[in-house]
Amino acid sequence: MLTIGKLGQAARVKVPTIRYYEQIGLLPEPDRSAGNQRLYPNTALDRLAFIRHARELGFPLEAIRELLGLSDHPDQSCAAADAIARSQLQAVRNRIARLKALEAELQRMLAQCASGTISDCRVIEVLGDHAHCAHDHGQDLT
Amino acid sequence: MLTIGKLGQAARVKVPTIRYYEQIGLLPEPDRSAGNQRLYPNTALDRLAFIRHARELGFPLEAIRELLGLSDHPDQSCAAADAIARSQLQAVRNRIARLKALEAELQRMLAQCASGTISDCRVIEVLGDHAHCAHDHGQDLT
DNA sequence: CTAATTGCTCTAGTAGCTATAGCTTCAAGA
DNA sequence: TCTTGAAGCTATAGCTACTAGAGCAATTAG
Incomplete structure:
Protein backbone atom coordinates (compact mmCIF):
# COMPACT_ATOMS: atom_id res chain seq x y z
CA MET A 1 0.00 0.00 0.00
CA LEU A 2 1.30 3.43 -0.96
CA THR A 3 0.57 6.85 0.43
CA ILE A 4 -0.07 9.56 -2.11
CA GLY A 5 3.42 10.94 -1.56
CA LYS A 6 5.15 7.64 -2.22
CA LEU A 7 2.99 7.05 -5.26
CA GLY A 8 3.84 10.47 -6.62
CA GLN A 9 7.53 9.88 -6.08
CA ALA A 10 7.42 6.48 -7.72
CA ALA A 11 5.53 7.74 -10.76
CA ARG A 12 7.22 11.15 -10.79
CA VAL A 13 3.87 12.91 -10.66
CA LYS A 14 3.19 15.71 -8.20
CA VAL A 15 0.78 15.04 -5.38
CA PRO A 16 -1.77 17.72 -6.29
CA THR A 17 -1.76 16.35 -9.83
CA ILE A 18 -2.72 12.91 -8.54
CA ARG A 19 -5.59 14.38 -6.59
CA TYR A 20 -6.59 16.29 -9.69
CA TYR A 21 -6.61 13.10 -11.76
CA GLU A 22 -8.81 11.49 -9.16
CA GLN A 23 -11.13 14.48 -9.23
CA ILE A 24 -11.64 14.28 -12.98
CA GLY A 25 -12.05 10.52 -12.86
CA LEU A 26 -8.82 9.36 -14.48
CA LEU A 27 -7.83 7.56 -11.31
CA PRO A 28 -10.35 5.65 -9.18
CA GLU A 29 -10.94 6.83 -5.64
CA PRO A 30 -8.64 4.77 -3.43
CA ASP A 31 -9.40 3.38 0.00
CA ARG A 32 -8.56 5.59 2.96
CA SER A 33 -6.64 4.96 6.14
CA ALA A 34 -8.27 5.29 9.56
CA GLY A 35 -7.12 8.90 9.47
CA ASN A 36 -8.67 9.58 6.05
CA GLN A 37 -5.47 9.44 4.03
CA ARG A 38 -5.41 7.86 0.58
CA LEU A 39 -3.87 4.40 0.36
CA TYR A 40 -3.08 3.06 -3.10
CA PRO A 41 -2.56 -0.52 -4.24
CA ASN A 42 0.49 -1.19 -6.41
CA THR A 43 -1.65 -1.35 -9.54
CA ALA A 44 -2.27 2.38 -9.14
CA LEU A 45 1.38 2.94 -9.96
CA ASP A 46 0.99 1.29 -13.37
CA ARG A 47 -2.04 3.34 -14.18
CA LEU A 48 -0.42 6.58 -13.10
CA ALA A 49 2.78 5.79 -14.99
CA PHE A 50 0.68 5.16 -18.06
CA ILE A 51 -0.95 8.55 -17.71
CA ARG A 52 2.31 10.36 -17.12
CA ARG A 93 3.84 16.83 -37.00
CA ASN A 94 1.58 19.79 -37.62
CA ARG A 95 3.00 21.56 -34.65
CA ILE A 96 6.54 20.93 -35.82
CA ALA A 97 5.78 22.31 -39.26
CA ARG A 98 4.23 25.45 -37.83
CA LEU A 99 7.04 25.98 -35.38
CA LYS A 100 9.62 25.64 -38.13
CA ALA A 101 7.95 28.41 -40.07
CA LEU A 102 8.01 30.57 -36.95
CA GLU A 103 11.65 29.76 -36.37
CA ALA A 104 12.57 30.87 -39.86
CA GLU A 105 10.58 34.06 -39.48
CA LEU A 106 12.11 34.96 -36.14
CA GLN A 107 15.57 34.20 -37.42
CA ARG A 108 15.10 36.43 -40.42
CA MET A 109 13.73 39.17 -38.21
CA LEU A 110 16.71 39.05 -35.89
CA ALA A 111 19.26 38.86 -38.67
CA GLN A 112 18.01 42.20 -39.94
CA CYS A 113 18.13 43.96 -36.61
CA ALA A 114 20.56 46.82 -36.88
CA SER A 115 20.86 47.14 -33.10
CA GLY A 116 20.18 50.80 -33.46
CA THR A 117 17.28 52.68 -31.95
CA ILE A 118 13.72 51.48 -31.82
CA SER A 119 12.79 53.70 -34.72
CA ASP A 120 14.77 51.56 -37.12
CA CYS A 121 14.35 48.28 -35.28
CA ARG A 122 13.41 45.51 -37.65
CA VAL A 123 11.87 43.45 -34.87
CA ILE A 124 9.29 46.08 -34.12
CA GLU A 125 8.82 46.94 -37.76
CA VAL A 126 8.33 43.39 -38.95
CA LEU A 127 5.83 42.70 -36.21
CA GLY A 128 3.92 45.79 -37.22
CA ASP A 129 3.48 44.80 -40.82
CA HIS A 130 2.64 41.38 -42.09
CA ALA A 131 3.86 42.37 -45.54
CA HIS A 132 7.42 42.01 -44.28
CA CYS A 133 6.94 38.30 -43.81
CA ALA A 134 8.66 35.77 -45.97
CA HIS A 135 6.33 32.99 -44.91
CA ASP A 136 2.65 32.71 -44.62
CA HIS A 137 2.07 31.73 -41.06
CA GLY A 138 -1.63 32.21 -41.50
CA GLN A 139 -3.81 31.19 -38.59
CA ASP A 140 -1.20 29.33 -36.65
CA LEU A 141 -1.10 30.02 -32.98
CA THR A 142 1.72 28.28 -31.24
CA MET B 1 -13.47 55.86 -37.00
CA LEU B 2 -14.04 52.13 -36.79
CA THR B 3 -16.58 50.09 -34.90
CA ILE B 4 -15.24 47.07 -33.07
CA GLY B 5 -16.59 44.76 -35.74
CA LYS B 6 -14.87 46.60 -38.58
CA LEU B 7 -11.66 46.74 -36.61
CA GLY B 8 -11.80 43.03 -35.95
CA GLN B 9 -12.40 42.28 -39.59
CA ALA B 10 -9.58 44.53 -40.71
CA ALA B 11 -7.09 43.03 -38.26
CA ARG B 12 -8.53 39.52 -38.46
CA VAL B 13 -9.03 39.41 -34.71
CA LYS B 14 -12.30 38.29 -33.16
CA VAL B 15 -14.42 40.89 -31.44
CA PRO B 16 -14.38 39.27 -27.97
CA THR B 17 -10.62 39.05 -28.24
CA ILE B 18 -10.38 42.78 -28.83
CA ARG B 19 -12.48 43.44 -25.75
CA TYR B 20 -10.28 41.03 -23.85
CA TYR B 21 -7.15 42.87 -24.94
CA GLU B 22 -8.70 46.10 -23.75
CA GLN B 23 -9.57 44.49 -20.43
CA ILE B 24 -6.00 43.39 -19.78
CA GLY B 25 -4.65 46.74 -20.88
CA LEU B 26 -3.01 45.81 -24.18
CA LEU B 27 -5.32 48.16 -26.04
CA PRO B 28 -6.31 51.56 -24.64
CA GLU B 29 -9.97 52.21 -23.89
CA PRO B 30 -11.39 53.88 -26.96
CA ASP B 31 -13.92 56.69 -27.06
CA ARG B 32 -17.56 55.71 -27.16
CA SER B 33 -20.41 56.74 -29.40
CA ALA B 34 -23.50 58.44 -28.04
CA GLY B 35 -24.97 54.95 -27.65
CA ASN B 36 -21.93 53.65 -25.72
CA GLN B 37 -20.34 51.74 -28.56
CA ARG B 38 -16.58 51.66 -28.98
CA LEU B 39 -15.16 53.84 -31.74
CA TYR B 40 -11.57 53.29 -32.75
CA PRO B 41 -9.19 55.62 -34.55
CA ASN B 42 -7.22 54.15 -37.46
CA THR B 43 -4.08 53.90 -35.33
CA ALA B 44 -5.82 51.17 -33.32
CA LEU B 45 -5.62 48.97 -36.39
CA ASP B 46 -1.82 49.18 -36.44
CA ARG B 47 -1.57 48.32 -32.79
CA LEU B 48 -3.96 45.40 -33.08
CA ALA B 49 -2.20 44.07 -36.18
CA PHE B 50 1.05 44.24 -34.28
CA ILE B 51 -0.43 42.17 -31.47
CA ARG B 52 -1.95 39.62 -33.78
CA ARG B 93 13.72 25.91 -31.01
CA ASN B 94 13.35 24.09 -27.72
CA ARG B 95 9.80 23.19 -28.57
CA ILE B 96 10.83 21.89 -31.97
CA ALA B 97 13.51 19.68 -30.45
CA ARG B 98 11.10 18.22 -27.91
CA LEU B 99 8.39 17.65 -30.47
CA LYS B 100 10.81 15.84 -32.77
CA ALA B 101 11.65 13.39 -30.00
CA LEU B 102 7.93 12.83 -29.47
CA GLU B 103 7.40 12.32 -33.17
CA ALA B 104 10.08 9.64 -33.31
CA GLU B 105 8.63 7.89 -30.29
CA LEU B 106 5.08 7.90 -31.62
CA GLN B 107 6.26 6.69 -34.98
CA ARG B 108 8.16 3.80 -33.44
CA MET B 109 5.16 2.95 -31.31
CA LEU B 110 2.84 2.83 -34.30
CA ALA B 111 5.25 0.90 -36.48
CA GLN B 112 5.15 -1.92 -33.96
CA CYS B 113 1.39 -2.06 -33.69
CA ALA B 114 0.31 -5.54 -34.71
CA SER B 115 -3.29 -4.42 -35.26
CA GLY B 116 -4.38 -7.39 -33.19
CA THR B 117 -6.20 -7.24 -29.90
CA ILE B 118 -5.55 -4.77 -27.12
CA SER B 119 -3.68 -7.40 -25.16
CA ASP B 120 -0.81 -7.35 -27.64
CA CYS B 121 -1.18 -3.72 -28.66
CA ARG B 122 2.16 -1.99 -28.69
CA VAL B 123 0.57 1.43 -28.26
CA ILE B 124 -0.91 0.51 -24.93
CA GLU B 125 2.12 -1.45 -23.90
CA VAL B 126 4.65 1.22 -24.74
CA LEU B 127 2.62 3.82 -22.90
CA GLY B 128 2.52 1.58 -19.87
CA ASP B 129 6.23 1.16 -19.57
CA HIS B 130 8.79 3.82 -20.06
CA ALA B 131 11.47 1.15 -20.50
CA HIS B 132 10.14 0.59 -24.02
CA CYS B 133 11.23 4.05 -25.02
CA ALA B 134 14.08 4.64 -27.37
CA HIS B 135 14.40 8.29 -26.41
CA ASP B 136 14.54 10.03 -23.14
CA HIS B 137 11.72 12.51 -23.30
CA GLY B 138 12.25 13.35 -19.65
CA GLN B 139 10.19 16.25 -18.34
CA ASP B 140 8.92 17.51 -21.64
CA LEU B 141 5.29 18.36 -21.75
CA THR B 142 4.16 19.41 -25.15
C1' DC C 1 6.52 13.07 23.53
C1' DT C 2 7.45 16.40 20.46
C1' DA C 3 8.58 18.38 16.19
C1' DA C 4 8.87 17.90 11.36
C1' DT C 5 6.83 16.06 7.60
C1' DT C 6 3.13 14.67 5.08
C1' DG C 7 -1.59 14.57 4.33
C1' DC C 8 -6.40 16.61 4.06
C1' DT C 9 -10.10 19.96 1.85
C1' DC C 10 -11.29 24.03 -0.36
C1' DT C 11 -10.60 27.96 -3.04
C1' DA C 12 -8.43 30.66 -6.39
C1' DG C 13 -5.08 31.48 -9.90
C1' DT C 14 -2.42 30.63 -14.40
C1' DA C 15 -2.73 31.74 -20.26
C1' DG C 16 -5.48 33.25 -23.75
C1' DC C 17 -9.15 33.30 -25.07
C1' DT C 18 -14.36 31.51 -26.15
C1' DA C 19 -19.24 31.12 -25.21
C1' DT C 20 -23.55 32.30 -23.25
C1' DA C 21 -27.44 35.23 -21.59
C1' DG C 22 -30.04 39.10 -21.82
C1' DC C 23 -30.08 43.42 -23.09
C1' DT C 24 -29.44 47.96 -26.27
C1' DT C 25 -28.09 50.44 -30.40
C1' DC C 26 -27.59 51.06 -35.18
C1' DA C 27 -28.26 50.85 -40.29
C1' DA C 28 -30.94 49.71 -44.17
C1' DG C 29 -35.18 48.58 -46.54
C1' DA C 30 -40.45 49.13 -47.14
C1' DT D 1 -41.17 56.73 -40.45
C1' DC D 2 -41.25 52.28 -38.94
C1' DT D 3 -39.34 47.92 -38.52
C1' DT D 4 -36.39 44.18 -38.53
C1' DG D 5 -32.02 42.08 -38.29
C1' DA D 6 -27.31 42.64 -37.44
C1' DA D 7 -24.03 44.20 -34.46
C1' DG D 8 -22.93 46.07 -30.03
C1' DC D 9 -23.01 46.13 -24.80
C1' DT D 10 -21.92 43.96 -19.88
C1' DA D 11 -21.24 40.23 -16.97
C1' DT D 12 -20.34 35.69 -15.96
C1' DA D 13 -18.68 31.14 -16.68
C1' DG D 14 -15.99 27.76 -19.16
C1' DC D 15 -11.91 25.68 -21.49
C1' DT D 16 -6.84 22.67 -20.50
C1' DA D 17 -3.99 20.86 -17.21
C1' DC D 18 -2.54 21.89 -13.65
C1' DT D 19 -0.29 24.89 -9.49
C1' DA D 20 -0.41 27.54 -5.20
C1' DG D 21 -2.04 28.79 -0.88
C1' DA D 22 -4.59 28.68 3.62
C1' DG D 23 -5.60 26.31 7.59
C1' DC D 24 -6.02 22.25 9.61
C1' DA D 25 -5.27 16.85 10.88
C1' DA D 26 -2.44 12.71 10.78
C1' DT D 27 1.70 10.32 10.72
C1' DT D 28 6.59 9.32 11.56
C1' DA D 29 11.45 9.98 13.29
C1' DG D 30 14.20 10.94 17.02
Whole structure:
Protein backbone atom coordinates (compact mmCIF):
# COMPACT_ATOMS: atom_id res chain seq x y z
CA MET A 1 0.00 0.00 0.00
CA LEU A 2 1.30 3.43 -0.96
CA THR A 3 0.57 6.85 0.43
CA ILE A 4 -0.07 9.56 -2.11
CA GLY A 5 3.42 10.94 -1.56
CA LYS A 6 5.15 7.64 -2.22
CA LEU A 7 2.99 7.05 -5.26
CA GLY A 8 3.84 10.47 -6.62
CA GLN A 9 7.53 9.88 -6.08
CA ALA A 10 7.42 6.48 -7.72
CA ALA A 11 5.53 7.74 -10.76
CA ARG A 12 7.22 11.15 -10.79
CA VAL A 13 3.87 12.91 -10.66
CA LYS A 14 3.19 15.71 -8.20
CA VAL A 15 0.78 15.04 -5.38
CA PRO A 16 -1.77 17.72 -6.29
CA THR A 17 -1.76 16.35 -9.83
CA ILE A 18 -2.72 12.91 -8.54
CA ARG A 19 -5.59 14.38 -6.59
CA TYR A 20 -6.59 16.29 -9.69
CA TYR A 21 -6.61 13.10 -11.76
CA GLU A 22 -8.81 11.49 -9.16
CA GLN A 23 -11.13 14.48 -9.23
CA ILE A 24 -11.64 14.28 -12.98
CA GLY A 25 -12.05 10.52 -12.86
CA LEU A 26 -8.82 9.36 -14.48
CA LEU A 27 -7.83 7.56 -11.31
CA PRO A 28 -10.35 5.65 -9.18
CA GLU A 29 -10.94 6.83 -5.64
CA PRO A 30 -8.64 4.77 -3.43
CA ASP A 31 -9.40 3.38 0.00
CA ARG A 32 -8.56 5.59 2.96
CA SER A 33 -6.64 4.96 6.14
CA ALA A 34 -8.27 5.29 9.56
CA GLY A 35 -7.12 8.90 9.47
CA ASN A 36 -8.67 9.58 6.05
CA GLN A 37 -5.47 9.44 4.03
CA ARG A 38 -5.41 7.86 0.58
CA LEU A 39 -3.87 4.40 0.36
CA TYR A 40 -3.08 3.06 -3.10
CA PRO A 41 -2.56 -0.52 -4.24
CA ASN A 42 0.49 -1.19 -6.41
CA THR A 43 -1.65 -1.35 -9.54
CA ALA A 44 -2.27 2.38 -9.14
CA LEU A 45 1.38 2.94 -9.96
CA ASP A 46 0.99 1.29 -13.37
CA ARG A 47 -2.04 3.34 -14.18
CA LEU A 48 -0.42 6.58 -13.10
CA ALA A 49 2.78 5.79 -14.99
CA PHE A 50 0.68 5.16 -18.06
CA ILE A 51 -0.95 8.55 -17.71
CA ARG A 52 2.31 10.36 -17.12
CA HIS A 53 3.93 8.70 -20.08
CA ALA A 54 1.05 9.50 -22.38
CA ARG A 55 1.09 13.12 -21.19
CA GLU A 56 4.78 13.33 -21.98
CA LEU A 57 3.95 12.16 -25.47
CA GLY A 58 1.50 15.02 -25.71
CA PHE A 59 -1.75 13.09 -25.52
CA PRO A 60 -4.56 15.24 -24.16
CA LEU A 61 -6.27 13.94 -21.04
CA GLU A 62 -9.40 13.02 -22.96
CA ALA A 63 -7.39 10.80 -25.29
CA ILE A 64 -5.75 9.22 -22.27
CA ARG A 65 -9.15 8.59 -20.78
CA GLU A 66 -10.07 6.68 -23.92
CA LEU A 67 -6.83 4.74 -23.96
CA LEU A 68 -7.35 3.73 -20.34
CA GLY A 69 -10.85 2.61 -21.21
CA LEU A 70 -9.44 0.49 -24.01
CA SER A 71 -6.78 -1.11 -21.85
CA ASP A 72 -9.49 -2.12 -19.41
CA HIS A 73 -10.94 -4.36 -22.14
CA PRO A 74 -7.92 -6.26 -23.49
CA ASP A 75 -9.96 -8.52 -25.75
CA GLN A 76 -11.07 -5.88 -28.22
CA SER A 77 -9.24 -4.84 -31.34
CA CYS A 78 -6.50 -2.31 -30.87
CA ALA A 79 -7.62 -0.34 -33.92
CA ALA A 80 -9.01 2.40 -31.70
CA ALA A 81 -5.77 2.79 -29.77
CA ASP A 82 -3.92 2.85 -33.05
CA ALA A 83 -6.18 5.61 -34.35
CA ILE A 84 -5.66 7.73 -31.25
CA ALA A 85 -1.90 7.40 -31.48
CA ARG A 86 -2.01 8.13 -35.20
CA SER A 87 -3.92 11.34 -34.73
CA GLN A 88 -1.53 12.36 -31.99
CA LEU A 89 1.37 11.77 -34.37
CA GLN A 90 -0.37 13.94 -36.93
CA ALA A 91 -0.92 16.69 -34.38
CA VAL A 92 2.74 16.61 -33.38
CA ARG A 93 3.84 16.83 -37.00
CA ASN A 94 1.58 19.79 -37.62
CA ARG A 95 3.00 21.56 -34.65
CA ILE A 96 6.54 20.93 -35.82
CA ALA A 97 5.78 22.31 -39.26
CA ARG A 98 4.23 25.45 -37.83
CA LEU A 99 7.04 25.98 -35.38
CA LYS A 100 9.62 25.64 -38.13
CA ALA A 101 7.95 28.41 -40.07
CA LEU A 102 8.01 30.57 -36.95
CA GLU A 103 11.65 29.76 -36.37
CA ALA A 104 12.57 30.87 -39.86
CA GLU A 105 10.58 34.06 -39.48
CA LEU A 106 12.11 34.96 -36.14
CA GLN A 107 15.57 34.20 -37.42
CA ARG A 108 15.10 36.43 -40.42
CA MET A 109 13.73 39.17 -38.21
CA LEU A 110 16.71 39.05 -35.89
CA ALA A 111 19.26 38.86 -38.67
CA GLN A 112 18.01 42.20 -39.94
CA CYS A 113 18.13 43.96 -36.61
CA ALA A 114 20.56 46.82 -36.88
CA SER A 115 20.86 47.14 -33.10
CA GLY A 116 20.18 50.80 -33.46
CA THR A 117 17.28 52.68 -31.95
CA ILE A 118 13.72 51.48 -31.82
CA SER A 119 12.79 53.70 -34.72
CA ASP A 120 14.77 51.56 -37.12
CA CYS A 121 14.35 48.28 -35.28
CA ARG A 122 13.41 45.51 -37.65
CA VAL A 123 11.87 43.45 -34.87
CA ILE A 124 9.29 46.08 -34.12
CA GLU A 125 8.82 46.94 -37.76
CA VAL A 126 8.33 43.39 -38.95
CA LEU A 127 5.83 42.70 -36.21
CA GLY A 128 3.92 45.79 -37.22
CA ASP A 129 3.48 44.80 -40.82
CA HIS A 130 2.64 41.38 -42.09
CA ALA A 131 3.86 42.37 -45.54
CA HIS A 132 7.42 42.01 -44.28
CA CYS A 133 6.94 38.30 -43.81
CA ALA A 134 8.66 35.77 -45.97
CA HIS A 135 6.33 32.99 -44.91
CA ASP A 136 2.65 32.71 -44.62
CA HIS A 137 2.07 31.73 -41.06
CA GLY A 138 -1.63 32.21 -41.50
CA GLN A 139 -3.81 31.19 -38.59
CA ASP A 140 -1.20 29.33 -36.65
CA LEU A 141 -1.10 30.02 -32.98
CA THR A 142 1.72 28.28 -31.24
CA MET B 1 -13.47 55.86 -37.00
CA LEU B 2 -14.04 52.13 -36.79
CA THR B 3 -16.58 50.09 -34.90
CA ILE B 4 -15.24 47.07 -33.07
CA GLY B 5 -16.59 44.76 -35.74
CA LYS B 6 -14.87 46.60 -38.58
CA LEU B 7 -11.66 46.74 -36.61
CA GLY B 8 -11.80 43.03 -35.95
CA GLN B 9 -12.40 42.28 -39.59
CA ALA B 10 -9.58 44.53 -40.71
CA ALA B 11 -7.09 43.03 -38.26
CA ARG B 12 -8.53 39.52 -38.46
CA VAL B 13 -9.03 39.41 -34.71
CA LYS B 14 -12.30 38.29 -33.16
CA VAL B 15 -14.42 40.89 -31.44
CA PRO B 16 -14.38 39.27 -27.97
CA THR B 17 -10.62 39.05 -28.24
CA ILE B 18 -10.38 42.78 -28.83
CA ARG B 19 -12.48 43.44 -25.75
CA TYR B 20 -10.28 41.03 -23.85
CA TYR B 21 -7.15 42.87 -24.94
CA GLU B 22 -8.70 46.10 -23.75
CA GLN B 23 -9.57 44.49 -20.43
CA ILE B 24 -6.00 43.39 -19.78
CA GLY B 25 -4.65 46.74 -20.88
CA LEU B 26 -3.01 45.81 -24.18
CA LEU B 27 -5.32 48.16 -26.04
CA PRO B 28 -6.31 51.56 -24.64
CA GLU B 29 -9.97 52.21 -23.89
CA PRO B 30 -11.39 53.88 -26.96
CA ASP B 31 -13.92 56.69 -27.06
CA ARG B 32 -17.56 55.71 -27.16
CA SER B 33 -20.41 56.74 -29.40
CA ALA B 34 -23.50 58.44 -28.04
CA GLY B 35 -24.97 54.95 -27.65
CA ASN B 36 -21.93 53.65 -25.72
CA GLN B 37 -20.34 51.74 -28.56
CA ARG B 38 -16.58 51.66 -28.98
CA LEU B 39 -15.16 53.84 -31.74
CA TYR B 40 -11.57 53.29 -32.75
CA PRO B 41 -9.19 55.62 -34.55
CA ASN B 42 -7.22 54.15 -37.46
CA THR B 43 -4.08 53.90 -35.33
CA ALA B 44 -5.82 51.17 -33.32
CA LEU B 45 -5.62 48.97 -36.39
CA ASP B 46 -1.82 49.18 -36.44
CA ARG B 47 -1.57 48.32 -32.79
CA LEU B 48 -3.96 45.40 -33.08
CA ALA B 49 -2.20 44.07 -36.18
CA PHE B 50 1.05 44.24 -34.28
CA ILE B 51 -0.43 42.17 -31.47
CA ARG B 52 -1.95 39.62 -33.78
CA HIS B 53 1.23 39.21 -35.69
CA ALA B 54 3.32 38.79 -32.56
CA ARG B 55 0.82 36.21 -31.27
CA GLU B 56 1.15 34.29 -34.51
CA LEU B 57 4.87 34.22 -33.96
CA GLY B 58 4.23 32.73 -30.54
CA PHE B 59 5.08 35.70 -28.35
CA PRO B 60 3.25 35.52 -25.02
CA LEU B 61 1.03 38.47 -24.23
CA GLU B 62 3.41 39.75 -21.57
CA ALA B 63 6.24 39.91 -24.10
CA ILE B 64 3.92 41.73 -26.46
CA ARG B 65 3.09 44.18 -23.72
CA GLU B 66 6.81 44.91 -23.39
CA LEU B 67 7.28 45.25 -27.11
CA LEU B 68 4.40 47.69 -27.32
CA GLY B 69 5.94 49.68 -24.49
CA LEU B 70 9.19 49.80 -26.42
CA SER B 71 7.59 50.92 -29.63
CA ASP B 72 5.96 53.76 -27.74
CA HIS B 73 9.46 55.16 -27.09
CA PRO B 74 11.16 55.04 -30.49
CA ASP B 75 14.29 56.86 -29.33
CA GLN B 76 15.63 54.14 -27.10
CA SER B 77 17.95 51.32 -28.09
CA CYS B 78 16.33 48.33 -29.65
CA ALA B 79 18.47 45.96 -27.63
CA ALA B 80 15.50 45.08 -25.44
CA ALA B 81 13.31 44.23 -28.41
CA ASP B 82 16.13 42.18 -29.81
CA ALA B 83 16.46 40.25 -26.54
CA ILE B 84 12.74 39.48 -26.43
CA ALA B 85 12.77 38.17 -29.97
CA ARG B 86 15.92 36.19 -29.30
CA SER B 87 14.42 34.45 -26.29
CA GLN B 88 11.30 33.71 -28.28
CA LEU B 89 13.46 32.12 -30.97
CA GLN B 90 15.14 30.01 -28.32
CA ALA B 91 11.78 28.92 -26.93
CA VAL B 92 10.57 27.93 -30.39
CA ARG B 93 13.72 25.91 -31.01
CA ASN B 94 13.35 24.09 -27.72
CA ARG B 95 9.80 23.19 -28.57
CA ILE B 96 10.83 21.89 -31.97
CA ALA B 97 13.51 19.68 -30.45
CA ARG B 98 11.10 18.22 -27.91
CA LEU B 99 8.39 17.65 -30.47
CA LYS B 100 10.81 15.84 -32.77
CA ALA B 101 11.65 13.39 -30.00
CA LEU B 102 7.93 12.83 -29.47
CA GLU B 103 7.40 12.32 -33.17
CA ALA B 104 10.08 9.64 -33.31
CA GLU B 105 8.63 7.89 -30.29
CA LEU B 106 5.08 7.90 -31.62
CA GLN B 107 6.26 6.69 -34.98
CA ARG B 108 8.16 3.80 -33.44
CA MET B 109 5.16 2.95 -31.31
CA LEU B 110 2.84 2.83 -34.30
CA ALA B 111 5.25 0.90 -36.48
CA GLN B 112 5.15 -1.92 -33.96
CA CYS B 113 1.39 -2.06 -33.69
CA ALA B 114 0.31 -5.54 -34.71
CA SER B 115 -3.29 -4.42 -35.26
CA GLY B 116 -4.38 -7.39 -33.19
CA THR B 117 -6.20 -7.24 -29.90
CA ILE B 118 -5.55 -4.77 -27.12
CA SER B 119 -3.68 -7.40 -25.16
CA ASP B 120 -0.81 -7.35 -27.64
CA CYS B 121 -1.18 -3.72 -28.66
CA ARG B 122 2.16 -1.99 -28.69
CA VAL B 123 0.57 1.43 -28.26
CA ILE B 124 -0.91 0.51 -24.93
CA GLU B 125 2.12 -1.45 -23.90
CA VAL B 126 4.65 1.22 -24.74
CA LEU B 127 2.62 3.82 -22.90
CA GLY B 128 2.52 1.58 -19.87
CA ASP B 129 6.23 1.16 -19.57
CA HIS B 130 8.79 3.82 -20.06
CA ALA B 131 11.47 1.15 -20.50
CA HIS B 132 10.14 0.59 -24.02
CA CYS B 133 11.23 4.05 -25.02
CA ALA B 134 14.08 4.64 -27.37
CA HIS B 135 14.40 8.29 -26.41
CA ASP B 136 14.54 10.03 -23.14
CA HIS B 137 11.72 12.51 -23.30
CA GLY B 138 12.25 13.35 -19.65
CA GLN B 139 10.19 16.25 -18.34
CA ASP B 140 8.92 17.51 -21.64
CA LEU B 141 5.29 18.36 -21.75
CA THR B 142 4.16 19.41 -25.15
C1' DC C 1 6.52 13.07 23.53
C1' DT C 2 7.45 16.40 20.46
C1' DA C 3 8.58 18.38 16.19
C1' DA C 4 8.87 17.90 11.36
C1' DT C 5 6.83 16.06 7.60
C1' DT C 6 3.13 14.67 5.08
C1' DG C 7 -1.59 14.57 4.33
C1' DC C 8 -6.40 16.61 4.06
C1' DT C 9 -10.10 19.96 1.85
C1' DC C 10 -11.29 24.03 -0.36
C1' DT C 11 -10.60 27.96 -3.04
C1' DA C 12 -8.43 30.66 -6.39
C1' DG C 13 -5.08 31.48 -9.90
C1' DT C 14 -2.42 30.63 -14.40
C1' DA C 15 -2.73 31.74 -20.26
C1' DG C 16 -5.48 33.25 -23.75
C1' DC C 17 -9.15 33.30 -25.07
C1' DT C 18 -14.36 31.51 -26.15
C1' DA C 19 -19.24 31.12 -25.21
C1' DT C 20 -23.55 32.30 -23.25
C1' DA C 21 -27.44 35.23 -21.59
C1' DG C 22 -30.04 39.10 -21.82
C1' DC C 23 -30.08 43.42 -23.09
C1' DT C 24 -29.44 47.96 -26.27
C1' DT C 25 -28.09 50.44 -30.40
C1' DC C 26 -27.59 51.06 -35.18
C1' DA C 27 -28.26 50.85 -40.29
C1' DA C 28 -30.94 49.71 -44.17
C1' DG C 29 -35.18 48.58 -46.54
C1' DA C 30 -40.45 49.13 -47.14
C1' DT D 1 -41.17 56.73 -40.45
C1' DC D 2 -41.25 52.28 -38.94
C1' DT D 3 -39.34 47.92 -38.52
C1' DT D 4 -36.39 44.18 -38.53
C1' DG D 5 -32.02 42.08 -38.29
C1' DA D 6 -27.31 42.64 -37.44
C1' DA D 7 -24.03 44.20 -34.46
C1' DG D 8 -22.93 46.07 -30.03
C1' DC D 9 -23.01 46.13 -24.80
C1' DT D 10 -21.92 43.96 -19.88
C1' DA D 11 -21.24 40.23 -16.97
C1' DT D 12 -20.34 35.69 -15.96
C1' DA D 13 -18.68 31.14 -16.68
C1' DG D 14 -15.99 27.76 -19.16
C1' DC D 15 -11.91 25.68 -21.49
C1' DT D 16 -6.84 22.67 -20.50
C1' DA D 17 -3.99 20.86 -17.21
C1' DC D 18 -2.54 21.89 -13.65
C1' DT D 19 -0.29 24.89 -9.49
C1' DA D 20 -0.41 27.54 -5.20
C1' DG D 21 -2.04 28.79 -0.88
C1' DA D 22 -4.59 28.68 3.62
C1' DG D 23 -5.60 26.31 7.59
C1' DC D 24 -6.02 22.25 9.61
C1' DA D 25 -5.27 16.85 10.88
C1' DA D 26 -2.44 12.71 10.78
C1' DT D 27 1.70 10.32 10.72
C1' DT D 28 6.59 9.32 11.56
C1' DA D 29 11.45 9.98 13.29
C1' DG D 30 14.20 10.94 17.02
